[in-house]
Amino acid sequence: MRTAGKLFAALAIAASLTTVAAGSALADPPSGVTPASTDIVGVGSDTTQAVLDQFSTDYNTFLGTSTAPHLYSWDATGSSPITTKSGATSIARPNGSSAGITALNNYTNATVNFARSSRGPQASTPTVPGDPSSDDFVAFAKDGVSWSALSGGNAPANLTTADLLAIYTCSKTNWNQITDIPGYTGPNATIDAYLPQLSSGTRSFFLKAINGGSTAATPGTCVESYLPEENEGTDSVFASDANAVFPYSAAHYIGQVYGGHHTSSSDYPGSLTLRNINGVNPISTTNTLNPSFTRTAYGRLVYNVVRDSEWTANGGSNALQNIFGTSGWICTNTTAAADITSYGFQTLPAGACGGVSHT
Structure with missing residues (x-):
């Protein structure tokens, strides 16, 4: 299960x-x-x-x-x-x-x-x-919205928009189906796709961004029914899930990790690390929000x-x-x-x- x-x-x-x-x-x-x-x-x-x-x-x-x-x-x-x-x-x-x-x-x-x-x-x-x-x-x-995964887990460092849409609409449910990332050979392991709770603006924005920006993608039945609090990688479901994928505010992540800001012990990425989309890193070389990322469809006000x-x-x-x-x-x-x-x-x-x- x-x-x-x-x-x-x-x-x-x-x-x-x-x-x-x-x-x-x-x-x-x-x-x-x-x-x-x-x-x-x-x-x-x-x-x-x-x-x-x-x-x-x-x-x-x-x-x-x-x-x-x-x-x-x-x-x-x-x-x-x-x-x-x-x-x-x-x-x-x-x-x-x-x-x-x-x-x-x-x-x-x-x-x-x-x-x-x-x-x-x-x-x-x-x-x-x-x-x-x-x-x-x-x-x-x-801000910019990217995705996160367990450090040392099965997810690659980068996914494309097409990959993310396929994952959240369930046309790709196994890491071995991710074949468009150079240097990555995914293991035979089921992807565990999570979304934040229903009132989350990050959830709403992410589902639109992966679907072209106008209308939100409809999550498929393979998407986990459990809805973690957004920007909280400390949720126990992520503790050892090598196959987890979870949208994450890049600005909030930078504030938590590099700014030392979090409102509670749970307001932290835990073992989740922020990943690239379409080869663009959301974090700059000086650990700030990358302008090249926020100029893409994943940048938001x-x-x-x-x-x-x-x-x-x-x-x-x-x-x-x-x-x-x-x-x-x-x-x-x-x-x-x-x-x-x-x-x-x-x-x-x-x-x-x-x-x-x-x-």
Whole structure:
């Protein structure tokens, strides 16, 4: 039975790590702190939770004694339910981009102000600008999604898009069927293909990327029914599975391994290592996110999603714009830029950071 289960110099990395270390991020709001009803509070994506935790620490330090709304972010996993801020409705902790966006749409700003998302808008997302029910996807960094496998296992160092699609749609189920990788002769061993949990933005993006980018591939029946938490190679199903294949955020992996950032003991690759796609390594020679990889179909923007009516309130002069907008703290502050790099992501140029997507 099968197991259930752009290029930066090294100096810049060191500078980033030093900056971040000055105010270490904490998972969830700090112990003993209940965000005020007027604070900006978010939920959702596992992939961006660690950098948002760091943003929260550094932005609130930046505000100092100011009475302006502070920033807080609840992680994807942990105890549940949660009371996100003073006076809020208690809710089940949203785990993943889609779950965060659902919470944003199901509750008011008395409970949730933004959703972390590692995917862009989908057909099911309200995306009509000016519609009070519309969601605005506000970009803040770039990531790439690759795949991972057990160090020393049966998987090759590289797979093509065609291979990945075949694996996840079950037209290739054995490593000896992978015949297009130079120098690789796969053993007679069944491939164990895993996907993250259903609300995962990484899952959604990966299935689209391997299928040409427009519609998601439908996983075949050979794909494992067990759905590990994304970006957690420490799950016991991976401990000794020489045949495991699992999508993984390259930025999150770099932040975990080379930046030393993880929100819990389980938020780590464990024995999984990141692999190439179409011969392109997601990690550069300086252990940062490889621009050559993020320029492929596997590069993606990551977002904070807000309600359009609140994003445009007061002519765009509001707390959300002050944090997430093109002239806001995340897009203009050097500490925020250092946080983005330190956590493995690529910064976006002026104008792109804070840019809004509706379709």
